[in-house]
Structures are given as C-alpha cells and as structure tokens.
Amino acid sequence: MTQVHILINQLFELRSKLQQENLESKVERNLHRIFNTLEEEGYLLKNPIGEVYNDTRTDCEANIIGRESKHMIISQVLKPIIYKKENNALTLLQKAVVMVESK
Amino acid sequence: MKSVNFGIDLGTTNSLIAKFDSGQVTVFKNPIGHKETLASVVAFRTDRRLVGDKAREYLLKDPVNVFGSFKRKMGTDERYYVVNLDENITPIQLSTCVLQELKNFIHTGEKLEACIVTIPASFDTMQSNATIQAAKDAGINEVFILQEPIAASLAYFNQNKEDQNGYWLVYDLGGGTFDVALVRIDESDLKVIDHEGNNFLGGVDFDHGILDQIIIPAIIAETGETNFEEELKTTYGKYEKLYYQLLYKAEEAKKELSNQEETEIEFDALINNQSYSFIIPVTRSRFEEIIQPAVKQTIDMLSRIIQRNQLPESSIQKIVLVGGSTMIPYVRETLSSTGIALSSDIDPTTAVAVGAAYYAANKYYTPPQTFDKEIDHLLEDIINTTESEIINQSNLTEPKKQLAYNKTSKEEEELLLVKLDESIAEGMSYRIIRADGGFDTGLVPAKIKFTEFLPLLPGVINKFFLRFFDQHGHELSSLFEEIQISQGQFSISGQPLPKDICIEVDDPENKTTKLELIFEKNSILPQKRTLYRTISKTIKKGDTDEVIINILEGDRYARPISNLVIGCITINGKNLSSDLIKGSDIEIQITMSESRSLNVEVFLVVTQQDFKNTFAVAEKQVQVSRLKEQYFELEQELRNNLKLFSYEENTVWQLQGENLLEDLLRHKKSITQLKEGDKSDTKYIVADTIQRISQEMDKLGGNDRLEQLQFEYFETKEYIEQHLELADHGKDKLVQRYKKILQSEQQLLVSKNASTLERAIYQLNSLGWDIWWNNNGFLITKYTEFKEMPESEYTSYSTAKSIFKLAEAALQQEKFVEFRQHIYSLTHLVKAYKDFKPSKEFTGTGIG
Numbered sequence: 001m002t003q004v005h006i007l008i009n010q011l012f013e014l015r016s017k018l019q020q021e022n023l024e025s026k027v028e029r030n031l032h033r034i035f036n037t038l039e040e041e042g043y044l045l046k047n048p049i050g051e052v053y054n055d056t057r058t059d060c061e062a063n064i065i066g067r068e069s070k071h072m073i074i075s076q077v078l079k080p081i082i083y084k085k086e087n088n089a090l091t092l093l094q095k096a097v098v099m100v101e102s103k
Numbered sequence: 104m105k106s107v108n109f110g111i112d113l114g115t116t117n118s119l120i121a122k123f124d125s126g127q128v129t130v131f132k133n134p135i136g137h138k139e140t141l142a143s144v145v146a147f148r149t150d151r152r153l154v155g156d157k158a159r160e161y162l163l164k165d166p167v168n169v170f171g172s173f174k175r176k177m178g179t180d181e182r183y184y185v186v187n188l189d190e191n192i193t194p195i196q197l198s199t200c201v202l203q204e205l206k207n208f209i210h211t212g213e214k215l216e217a218c219i220v221t222i223p224a225s226f227d228t229m230q231s232n233a234t235i236q237a238a239k240d241a242g243i244n245e246v247f248i249l250q251e252p253i254a255a256s257l258a259y260f261n262q263n264k265e266d267q268n269g270y271w272l273v274y275d276l277g278g279g280t281f282d283v284a285l286v287r288i289d290e291s292d293l294k295v296i297d298h299e300g301n302n303f304l305g306g307v308d309f310d311h312g313i314l315d316q317i318i319i320p321a322i323i324a325e326t327g328e329t330n331f332e333e334e335l336k337t338t339y340g341k342y343e344k345l346y347y348q349l350l351y352k353a354e355e356a357k358k359e360l361s362n363q364e365e366t367e368i369e370f371d372a373l374i375n376n377q378s379y380s381f382i383i384p385v386t387r388s389r390f391e392e393i394i395q396p397a398v399k400q401t402i403d404m405l406s407r408i409i410q411r412n413q414l415p416e417s418s419i420q421k422i423v424l425v426g427g428s429t430m431i432p433y434v435r436e437t438l439s440s441t442g443i444a445l446s447s448d449i450d451p452t453t454a455v456a457v458g459a460a461y462y463a464a465n466k467y468y469t470p471p472q473t474f475d476k477e478i479d480h481l482l483e484d485i486i487n488t489t490e491s492e493i494i495n496q497s498n499l500t501e502p503k504k505q506l507a508y509n510k511t512s513k514e515e516e517e518l519l520l521v522k523l524d525e526s527i528a529e530g531m532s533y534r535i536i537r538a539d540g541g542f543d544t545g546l547v548p549a550k551i552k553f554t555e556f557l558p559l560l561p562g563v564i565n566k567f568f569l570r571f572f573d574q575h576g577h578e579l580s581s582l583f584e585e586i587q588i589s590q591g592q593f594s595i596s597g598q599p600l601p602k603d604i605c606i607e608v609d610d611p612e613n614k615t616t617k618l619e620l621i622f623e624k625n626s627i628l629p630q631k632r633t634l635y636r637t638i639s640k641t642i643k644k645g646d647t648d649e650v651i652i653n654i655l656e657g658d659r660y661a662r663p664i665s666n667l668v669i670g671c672i673t674i675n676g677k678n679l680s681s682d683l684i685k686g687s688d689i690e691i692q693i694t695m696s697e698s699r700s701l702n703v704e705v706f707l708v709v710t711q712q713d714f715k716n717t718f719a720v721a722e723k724q725v726q727v728s729r730l731k732e733q734y735f736e737l738e739q740e741l742r743n744n745l746k747l748f749s750y751e752e753n754t755v756w757q758l759q760g761e762n763l764l765e766d767l768l769r770h771k772k773s774i775t776q777l778k779e780g781d782k783s784d785t786k787y788i789v790a791d792t793i794q795r796i797s798q799e800m801d802k803l804g805g806n807d808r809l810e811q812l813q814f815e816y817f818e819t820k821e822y823i824e825q826h827l828e829l830a831d832h833g834k835d836k837l838v839q840r841y842k843k844i845l846q847s848e849q850q851l852l853v854s855k856n857a858s859t860l861e862r863a864i865y866q867l868n869s870l871g872w873d874i875w876w877n878n879n880g881f882l883i884t885k886y887t888e889f890k891e892m893p894e895s896e897y898t899s900y901s902t903a904k905s906i907f908k909l910a911e912a913a914l915q916q917e918k919f920v921e922f923r924q925h926i927y928s929l930t931h932l933v934k935a936y937k938d939f940k941p942s943k944e945f946t947g948t949g950i951g
Contacts, residue, residue: 033635056558058135059542065343065344078348078351089566090563092539095136
C-alpha cells in the first residue's frame with residue numbers, strides 16, 4: 001500500500017465520521033478541495049455504497065451478511081475503490097472492502 | 104531443448120507464478136486486482152466458475168459449492184460433491200482450476216508448456232503425482248516437482264552469495280498453515296532432511312486472537328452484554344455485519360503493530376439498540392501476549408527437529424523466513440532467541456515461487472512438435488481438396504462469432520450480445536475481463552447465443568477482453584476479441600462541445616496571460632468543474648483594482664485574445680468585505696448546461712464571499728481594462744515579429760505583418776479613449792479586431808513559419824541540454840525549470856500555433872541566459888567587460904568603482920556567489936541594461 005493509498009483511506013474514514021456526526025457541511029469545501037486535488041493527480045476515489053453487488057464485481061472484496069441472494073446491495077464500505085487515471089484509462093489500485101446484504 | 108523458466112507455488116491458501124528471464128525473476132500479477140497472489144479457492148456458482156479472491160468471499164456462505172484448502176487432500180480419494188453441478192469433483196480437478204487461472208497471469212503472451220510446481224516437504228509420492236496430474240490437466244505438458252523448503256532456500260541463495268554448505272532451517276508461517284523444514288546443502292546438493300508442520304496455524308488465528316481477547320472483552324465491559332460473544336459469532340446472527348467489520352479491524356491492527364508500538368481499534372456499533380463509539384488501544388506487547396502460545400508451538404516444532412537430528416544450534420547456518428506472518432516482529436524476535444541467525448532479505452510472500460523460477464532456469468525440456476505436424480497435415484489436406492472445400496472446412500474448425508454492442512454509451516452498463524455458429528464445441532466456455540481489473544465474469548459455459556451486461560467506468564474508454572476456452576480450459580486464441588466502449592463520449596444523445604472552453608490565467612514569467620483548459624472540445628454536455636487557484640495580487644477593500652475571471656471559447660493553444668470571451672466576472676476592491684491578500688485561495692466553479700448556458704461561481708476564501716453569474720453564450724463579455732492590456736500586448740508582439748521578419752529578410756511575411764499592424768493601429772485612438780462602462784459598440788468592435796488580427800498573426804507564414812519555429816525550438820532545446828552542465832550555481836533549480844518547460848512540449852507540437860512556439864523558444868532562451876549568469880567564467884568575462892566600459896556608460900561611475908573593489912576582493916577569495924551579486928549590482932548601473940527592464944507593471948487577471 002502506497003502513502004497515497006493510506007492518505008485516501010484516512011480521508012475517506014474522516015469523511016464517513018463527519019457524515020455520521022452531521023458535521024460534513026462545515027468542512028465540505030475543504031474536503032471537496034482535497035479530493036479535487038487528488039483527482040487532478042489522477043487518483044479517483046469511488047464509494048460504492050448502495051450499489052448492486054454480484055460475483056462479477058472484482059472491484060470489491062465483499063463480506064456477505066446473512067444469506068446470499070440474487071439481489072444484493074453494498075450496505076457498508078470500510079475502504080473505498082481507488083482508481084488511477086493514466087492516458088484516459090483507469091487502473092484499479094485498491095479494491096473496496098465492503099459488506100453486502102440482500103435487498 | 105528449452106529452459107523451463109516458469110515456477111509455480113501451488114499453496115494451500117494462496118498460489119503464485121514466477122518466471123526467470125535474463126538473470127531476473129518476475130512474479131506475475133493477477134490481471135484482476137493486480138495482486139501477486141491468487142487465493143487457492145474455487146467456486147462453482149450457478150452459472151459460472153470463479154477462482155481466487157472472489158471465490159473465497161463465498162467460502163463460508165456457500166460451502167457446498169465453494170472449496171478451499173484442497174491441497175491437504177491431494178493424493179487421497181476424497182471427493183467434493185458440488186451441488187450446483189450435481190457431480191463429484193476431485194482435489195486434482197480443483198488444483199487444475201487454480202493452475203489454469205495462474206496461466207492467465209502470464210501477460211507476455213507466452214504459452215505455458217513446462218513448469219516447476221512446488222510441493223510441501225511432507226508430500227508423499229501419491230500426493231506428488233496428484234500435483235503433476237493437476238498441472239498436466241491444466242495443459243502443461245512438462246511438469247517438474249520441487250519441495251517448498253528447497254525453493255525458498257534457492258530464492259535466498261540467489262540473493263546471497265555466501266558459503267551455503269551445511270544445515271538450514273526453512274520456517275514457513277503463512278496465513279493459515281505452518282511448516283518448518285531442515286535442509287542440508289552439500290556442494291550444491293540440496294536435500295530436505297526433516298520437517299514438521301501444522302495445517303491449522305497461521306496469521307488468521309492471530310486476527311481471531313485480537314478479536315477474542317481484546318475487542319470482545321472491551322465491548323462486554325462497556326455494554327455489560329455478557330452473552331455478546333455468543334451472539335456475535337452466531338451464523339446469520341444479528342451482529343454478523345459487526346463480526347466481519349471487527350475481524351477486518353483486527354487484521355488492520357495486526358498489520359499496524361508490525362510497524363508501530365501501539366495502535367487503536369476504532370468503530371461504532373449498535374448493540375441492543377444502543378449506539379456505542381469504541382476506541383480500543385492495543386499495544387504491541389499485548390498483541391505479543393496473544394500470539395505467544397501459537398508462536399511457541401512453532402518454536403517447539405523447530406526445536407524438535409534440531410533435537411531429533413542431534414544438531415547443535417551452532418551447526419545451523421540460518422533460518423530462512425517464508426510466509427507473510429514472518430513479518431511480525433515478535434515472530435522474528437522469538438526466532439532470534441534460538442541463537443540462530445535469520446535471513447530477512449527475501450520477500451517471504453513470494454520466496455517459494457521465486458525459488459522455483461530460479462530452479463526452472465536450469466531445467467530443460469523438449470518443446471512439443473505438434474505445430475509442425477499440424478502444418479504437415481494441413482498441407483496434405485490442401486493438396487487433396489478443392490478451394491470451396493477448404494473454405495467449408497475452415498468454417499468447421501473455427502466457430503464464427505458475431506458481436507453486437509454500443510461502442511459509445513452514456514449508461515452505467517451496456518449489453519453485449521454474442522452469437523456463435525452451431526459448430527460450437529461441446530463444453531466451450533467464455534470469460535470477459537475489464538482491462539482495469541474491476542470486472543470479471545469468471546468462466547461461463549458458452550451457448551450459441553449469450554448476453555452479458557458490461558459495467559462501465561465513467562468518462563473513459565472501457566476496454567474488455569473476451570476470451571473463449573475449450574472443455575480443457577485451453578484458450579481458443581483465434582476467437583479472442585477486444586471490446587471498447589466509450590462512456591460519456593461522442594454519444595448521439597449528448598451534445599459535444601465544438602471548441603475548448605478555457606479560463607484566462609496569469610503567466611507572470613512571460614508577463615502575459617495564458618489559457619488553461621476547463622472543458623475539452625468534444626466533451627459531452629453538461630459539464631461541471633471546480634478550479635482552485637491563488638490570487639496573484641493584493642486588492643485592498645475599496646480600491647478600483649480588480650480580479651478578472653474570463654471564460655473563453657476557442658483553441659486552448661492559441662493566445663487568449665484569439666478566443667471568444669463567453670463569460671466574465673470582475674471583482675474589484677469595492678465589492679470586497681475585507682482586503683483580498685495575494686496568495687489567498689480562490690475557488691471557481693464552472694458549469695455548462697446542455698443548452699450551453701455558462702454558470703460561474705466564485706468563492707473568495709479569505710473574505711468568505713460568493714460571486715455568481717450565468718451567461719448566455721450569445722451575450723458577449725468585454726472588460727475594458729483587460730482589453731486595453733491585450734491591445735498593447737498584441738501591438739508589441741506584432742512589432743517584435745516584424746523586426747524578426749525584417750532581420751531574416753522575409754519580405755512577404757513582413758509586408759503581411761505590416762498590413763496587420765496598420766489595421767490594428769487604426770483603433771489605437773479609440774481604445775486609448777475608451778472608458779469602463781462605455782455604452783457604445785466600440786469595445787466590441789476593438790475586441791473583434793484584436794481577435795481577428797491575433798488569429799491572422801498566428802497564420803502568418805503558414806506551415807513554413809511553423810516548421811521554422813519548430814526547428815528553432817529543437818535547436819534551442821539542444822543548446823540548453825548541452826549547456827546546463829556549465830551552471831556553477833543553482834543547477835538544480837535550472838534543471839527543474841528546464842523540465843517544466845519540457846512538460847508542455849507535446850502540447851506545444853500538437854498545437855501548431857506560432858505564438859505558443861515563440862513563447863516556448865523565448866522561455867528556453869531566457870533559461871539559456873540564466874545558465875550563463877550562473878557560470879563563473881561568464882561572470883568573470885562580464886566583469887572584465889564592465890571594467891573596460893567608459894565612465895559615460897554608467898549612471899553612477901563612483902558607485903560602480905566601489906562595487907569593482909568589492910567584486911575584486913570576492914573574486915580573489917573565490918567567493919563566487921558574492922561575486923555574482925556584485926555583477927548583478929553593476930548591471931543596474933549600466934545605462935544600456937536599463938532598456939531591458941520591464942517598461943510597465945503587468946496587471947493581468949489577478950489569477951495565478
């Protein structure tokens with residue numbers, strides 16, 4: 001894991017905590033700025049919360065909660081997906097660590 | 104005969120593949136997720152087969168269709184009943200699946216004809232043969248076996264050229280298993296003498312230890328829920344989500360404690376409908392207490408081997424560390440206490456695969472000759488058949504396929520339809536992988552017609568690889584297809600931008616402004632972007648000085664005045680609630696709707712003020728003070744070019760340039776008299792003229808001028824490269840400046856814009872002069888020149904004389920930095936040098 005990965009994961013965690021405490025709006029501009037800067041460096045962060053999950057999604061490491069079904073969604077994200085953009089193509093740098101549950 | 108070169112570590116928990124090439128070993132990475140390791144787990148889903156990390160996710164949830172740790176059952180008559188297939192499957196077949204998956208790691212396109220596969224020291228002949236069978240079933244013709252401890256030793260010896268004769272211990276503590284082996288080396292002959300192991304001891308147990316002994320007790324202490332542990336571990340229980348979260352946190356804490364003395368496990372949990380926030384401190388010493396019994400077990404096994412073989416510790420050369428868990432400091436410290444030296448220079452995760460590849464380098468095989476035979480048969484057939492028969496036959500041997508999909512899309516996923524002809528072979532399967540590694544269908548049985556939804560990443564070209572395999576898992580390379588789908592681009596449903604949209608920012612080095620791209624030509628509307636810049640000049644509250652946010656449409660490589668201003672916000676001192684300080688941040692959010700209306704929102708961080716405006720593109724935006732500056736810049740540039748054309752005796756270009764200057768000067772009077780807030784059309788007329796003349800100036804001389812400027816650019820660049828070494832002071836800064844200029848070289852050459860090239864040449868020339876001004880020899884020559892100048896050339900010769908003395912002293916003492924400073928001071932006193940000073944202060948936009 002590179003230093004940039006660590007930084008992005010920490011920022012992601014920080015934002016999640018602020019969201020939980022309803023404090024995100026106070027630092028929204030600062031966070032937006034930080035993520036924008038990372039984006040300009042080619043690092044793209046994706047929070048897959050609420051997205052549909054199936055076994056073709058190799059962008060996530062999933063922990064399946066309850067019984068498996070055909071209609072599963074990502075209910076919690078411990079680590080986000082990180083992509084690096086180079087020559088207009090994305091490369092997966094980090095898989096998300098997620099919890100998935102039946103809808 | 105060919106060298107085998109490939110080595111495979113077919114592990115209980117994880118597997119790897121490596122290759123020896125030109126003295127170096129490369130461990131191949133999984134194209135999915137780019138990890139070197141592949142989880143040795145196979146999942147038979149209802150409609151597809153998965154191998155690796157994705158399969159592992161289903162191990163606990165679907166144990167009747169997902170299998171791991173089958174290596175332990177190799178060589179036995181154990182069968183796994185797969186519910187989804189309604190058939191029994193052997194450990195050999197499961198190992199074959201892993202080996203086939205590892206073949207996909209080879210990105211070099213080579214065919215894996217032969218390889219070394221490693222086996223534990225404990226494997227008997229049946230188990231070894233079963234491993235060979237698995238590899239052969241995976242399509243590998245020549246298979247050689249190597250014991251894991253020997254492979255690890257080889258990895259070590261290839262990095263450390265020391266005396267190897269004697270006894271070595273290979274200590275392999277992985278994620279789920281432990282092995283220790285005693286290896287004897289006698290004149291390059293490696294042999295495993297003894298071994299011990301535990302198939303249920305590894306790093307995963309340490310994670311569970313943290314959960315059971317630290318996290319759960321802390322939760323119980325805080326909540327008072329005495330049966331919490333039982334509830335947490337109940338399958339499909341109410342705390343199942345929390346259980347996985349805590350296990351993940353425990354693993355993270357374990358990793359952190361390898362690098363730091365203490366860490367914190369932090370999480371929120373809802374327990375019995377009450378919300379809790381936990382911060383549980385964990386010290387390395389507490390973690391060590393937890394893993395101590397397990398580590399002791401490994402040391403006991405190691406000691407037993409030593410005692411059984413009646414070897415004193417001093418006769419063991421070193422302990423070679425293998426497996427990710429050997430990175431834990433406590434494991435290393437405990438091993439050190441045995442008094443035997445540790446090897447820590449090899450990567451413990453890849454050591455076995457790397458060692459196998461080194462071994463493979465000296466192992467040879469005869470490549471199969473089937474290809475030649477095939478050609479012979481084919482030639483024979485061709486001789487005996489007619490042309491039409493040949494076509495029919497070729498159709499039979501290679502199933503035709505038809506693909507249907509949208510090459511552009513604005514959706515999050517696109518449907519792929521594949522149709523194969525009826526000659527499709529029984530048992531054929533397909534697999535689709537997205538190039539970034541975020542999507543993998545796994546192996547899916549192919550039908551005559553099938554569909555797949557392909558998920559798309561936004562705003563990029565999504566590449567997918569469609570591969571077909573025969574019933575043995577061998578790829579049918581002739582059916583390979585690369586699918587490209589552009590997401591968010593060139594879609595017929597969205598409106599593409601006809602020209603670049605840019606913002607005008609200051610270019611203080613060249614005392615002008617330049618364009619910075621906001622939205623690229625052909626981007627699909629709507630578009631939104633936030634720019635973060637700094638204010639390049641202080642504007643006091645109440646002053647008339649201003650910051651100009653100019654949004655332009657046109658060519659990003661052209662000079663700002665050649666483009667059309669489509670939106671402009673000016674903020675002057677009268678608009679400010681407090682002073683706007685130079686260097687403070689400005690945030691500019693630019694949005695362009697599908698109907699091309701432009702919205703600009705500006706936020707000044709220091710004053711916490713917002714400024715907004717929405718512009719219709721039909722509405723021209725002209726800012727008088729900036730227009731004046733642009734007018735005079737253009738006039739100056741035009742005059743400079745005319746001087747150059749005259750010097751080069753290029754009369755045609757000179758004549759054309761003079762006409763343009765004449766045209767421009769016709770508006771000089773009106774622009775000089777123009778006032779801010781003027782209601783007439785004058786500012787629009789002048790803006791149009793400037794834009795037109797600027798564009799025409801760039802076109803002057805056409806391709807001939809561009810070629811000439813490109814030649815001049817490369818010539819100047821070469822000159823800089825040759826002379827950079829001559830700088831005696833501040834070389835690093837000069838090199839950085841040079842690199843910065845080169846960064847935009849590609850854009851520069853693509854732009855085919857004369858003024859952009861001229862600007863780059865100017866920057867290089869200016870750098871060239873700075874190199875000389877940092878060269879001691881040049882400074883001495885300059886000093887001599889100054890000393891020989893007549894008094895009349897100086898503004899104050901008496902001051903110059905006193906500087907001469909100081910410079911002389913500095914030179915004698917070889918204080919060159921001080922000497923250079925004196926030369927700089929002298930330039931300020933020479934009348935001729937005064938002309939080089941900027942004639943006026945550059946105002947610009949105020950955005951840096």
